[in-house]
Amino acid sequence: MYHQYSLLNDPGLNEMLIAFLGEADFDSFQELDSGLHAFALAEQHEQSVAALEDLRERFPFTYTWEVLENKNWNEEWERQFQPIRVGERLLIRADFHPADPAVEHELVITPKMAFGTGHHATTYMMCELIFEEDLAGKSVLDYGSGTGVLAILAKRLGAGPVDAVDIEGPAAENTAENAQANGTELRHVVLGELHDVPPGPPYDLILANINRNVILATGEALYERLRPGGRVLFSGILAQDEELLLSRLAAIGFHHHSTRRREDWRAFVFSRS
Template structure:
């Protein structure tokens, strides 16, 4: 499968808005640059008309221009190697590619080779989720990562001592990448599955569920998460904006999932809820 790279020149204040909008169109990998960002989508999912309609909706607010080109899957490594800078999250977690040196101060060291998968830690939602993970006891816990992307949050759960980890993704090539990254970090035992919320139906309950997806999917799939969450279990959510938090909270309250806390970064949110 080949991909379409769309490179947008856009003011940084609006980059997050357009990233979220493109996510709704099926774009699932994003790389920031000095003038805006590049977004990637499988060729058969790309619609120039949908892209232009989305940009036109924001024409009064955002001065955005774009270019699009096709790239072969095997050339993805060249793309991200040129743009992927190592991160240090929460004063404890190093996120780097295999060609970066491990920082001496890192308590946890995660190596991610993302290929075409979302989740290098560079997006605010991934960073926020990891910061929230650091606040919870994972030791010996059973953890579920929905929409796992590169597998970074599942790997973080392993670093924090989780004993059983299931990760779910809807794209076969993303599942492949998550498995590769899990093995690269010494967590080949992570059960990476292809599917959506139906893939966890009837599962043995989890102590912690991680879901960094988007608002609409979270709202739709929340009952499926609740069905496999242990009493007093933790639900960590992200992929939505500050203004979406009340709707997320309301949906959780309907399912007896109590709001605990949230953190924000550039208007993105990661919230923690707990089952009764």
């Protein structure tokens, strides 16, 4: 059973509120002209209220909540999923969206509530950056894979062995299913954390479209899983956290190459010295 939390706020705050609530295990959202609806499992109501009260100390909004009738919320959420188009090079769509023969690459994704917060802006930037990488034969890790879009795209563009990992069971399952549906073979799809990824040679490229807290907590471990000269693409970072992330990753030893900006979100290219 789910609870619906109805937030009354300036719609300009939606992106930031969704980002923080996503980190607090709210798993889907509906943006409104007057604010947004946030959905979370009924069993975590105390945790959800605590997260909302914490955010109310930082942002101006009010909220109410109600118990929702049992229904297939994956289906409800899928109806809100919108395609992502990256110029003429890529279309990411669900199977209920029309194809577009004008694009170079098309990924058909069944989301199953695994598409991350801010997915249009952050996924768009990550895909742009992946297209700029020389992937031929490179080993790749998709860290926090969600639907598996980045892992699948990397493999489609000629990468060598590609692994994916996510701490959420539905996300790991979704990654494996979407890879198969798109005719893509991933080497490992791991349910767990970074240390659960099978050991092996360091990766040539790491893709991390995740969130600030996870990147900061695992930066050292990611550095160790990257070969010298290897590159890492980070996204899922809000503009307000840009300087914090840059300074922390520089202290670890990462070399910053570039920053990409879209709406309130940031994406970065780093390498290991």
